[in-house]
Amino acid sequence: NARLRLQFTLTRFGNNEHLMLVRDVTRLHLLEQMRKDFVANVSHELRTPLTVISGYLETLLAHSDSLEPRWLKPLQRMEQQSERMKHLLEDLLLLAKLEATAHSANAQPVAVAPLLQLIRRDAQSLSADKAHQIELEADPLLWLKGSEAELRSAFSNLVFNAVKYTPAGGHIQIRWWGDEHGAHLSVRDDGIGIEPRHLPRLTERFYRVDSSRASHTGGTGLGLAIVKHVLLRHQGRLDVESAPGEGSRFSCHFPPHQLAEPGMPACDTRE
Ligand code: ADP
Numbered sequence: 001n002a003r004l005r006l007q008f009t010l011t012r013f014g015n016n017e018h019l020m021l022v023r024d025v026t027r028l029h030l031l032e033q034m035r036k037d038f039v040a041n042v043s044h045e046l047r048t049p050l051t052v053i054s055g056y057l058e059t060l061l062a063h064s065d066s067l068e069p070r071w072l073k074p075l076q077r078m079e080q081q082s083e084r085m086k087h088l089l090e091d092l093l094l095l096a097k098l099e100a101t102a103h104s105a106n107a108q109p110v111a112v113a114p115l116l117q118l119i120r121r122d123a124q125s126l127s128a129d130k131a132h133q134i135e136l137e138a139d140p141l142l143w144l145k146g147s148e149a150e151l152r153s154a155f156s157n158l159v160f161n162a163v164k165y166t167p168a169g170g171h172i173q174i175r176w177w178g179d180e181h182g183a184h185l186s187v188r189d190d191g192i193g194i195e196p197r198h199l200p201r202l203t204e205r206f207y208r209v210d211s212s213r214a215s216h217t218g219g220t221g222l223g224l225a226i227v228k229h230v231l232l233r234h235q236g237r238l239d240v241e242s243a244p245g246e247g248s249r250f251s252c253h254f255p256p257h258q259l260a261e262p263g264m265p266a267c268d269t270r271e
Contacts, residue, residue: 005029040096043089050089054082084218091222094153095205098229104147109260112176112185113138115148119156120174127163134159138176142183143260146234154230157223158187158250164219165248166191182255190247199240203228227252234258 007023057079064072120136127134144151162172166189173188194202194209201207206221224238227250231238235258242248 036096036099039092040100043092043096046085047089047093050082050085054079054086057082084220087218088220088222091220091226095222095226095229098150098226098233102233104150104233107145107147109263110144110146110148110151111140111262112142112144112151112183113140115152116155116174116176116185119152119159122156123159123163123172126160129168131168132163132166132170132172134163134172134174136174138174139178141262142176142178143262144183144234144254145258145260150230150233154227154252155185155187157227158185158252161219161223161250162187162189162191162248165189170247178259180256182253183259184251184253186249186251188247188249193244193246193248194240194242195244196242199242202240203238 003026004024005026005028007025009021009023011019011021013019057075060067060075061079064075067075116136116138120134124132124134159172159174166172171190173186175184175186175188177184198207198209202209203224205225207224208219208221228238230236231252234254236252236254239251239253240248241251
């Protein structure tokens with residue numbers, strides 16, 4: 001009892017001639033919905049057993065004094081891997097949620113500058129032993145309409161990626177500014193960069209430039225897919241510029257009608 005879904009394509013040729021193609025995409029749409037539901041259900045079902053496994057591992061490691069020393073390393077590896085799987089499931093569930101609806105149900109004015117300050121702080125602790133320099137310049141009067149949780153997760157993915165793919169001592173620059181075209185966030189790093197042939201596929205799920213290297217960075221391969229979906233829901237667009245060995249710049253652009261009136265007294269967040 002699915003609703004009929006039709007896709008219309010209008011092509012103009014010659015001076016006054018038009019061709020309209022009508023395609024029945026009901027079945028395609030149904031299959032796509034089944035895929036989304038399947039991924040969401042599997043992720044949800046895997047969460048409970050994983051929580052139990054992590055719980056037992058945590059208990060065992062808390063009593064590591066009474067364990068045979070040769071068990072310690074394997075148990076620590078198991079704990080690391082179950083943490084990784086937890087992040088993967090969280091990202092899969094978030095993506096499923098983002099795909100389920102076109103807009104955030106609870107859109108509200110979001111103060112982006114303080115959000116970026118929090119992300120910067122978290123990124124700095126992520127890079128503790130790599131000692132990156134993370135600069136932030138953000139216009140405190142520039143607010144967005146949207147979901148704070150979704151924007152936080154998209155912007156953190158971009159900033160954490162900059163840390164992950166930039167060697168020790170690198171520079172990361174985060175800028176949030178506005179102009180007549182709307183509001184813009186750019187996250188720039190002088191890290192390893194990306195070859196041009198990979199750029200069009202970066203926001204695909206599980207697409208990784210170098211999967212052997214990426215698995216060591218602790219990422220899930222879903223970060224940029226999440227960024228793309230969050231931006232779509234906020235009428236935003238993602239641009240990537242990058243050169244291998246020189247670094248990358250990921251920019252998010254939001255149109256003027258996505259801006260919100262600042263709701264609180266602003267404070268300067270330039271650092
Ligand atoms: P991951 O969890 O692997 O980081 P993402 O979806 O966030 O997944 O990113 C996809 C791929 O894009 C990464 O595996 C990496 O190869 C590349 N990438 C993302 N951000 C950067 C960056 N700032 N510098 C270099 N490569 C990047």
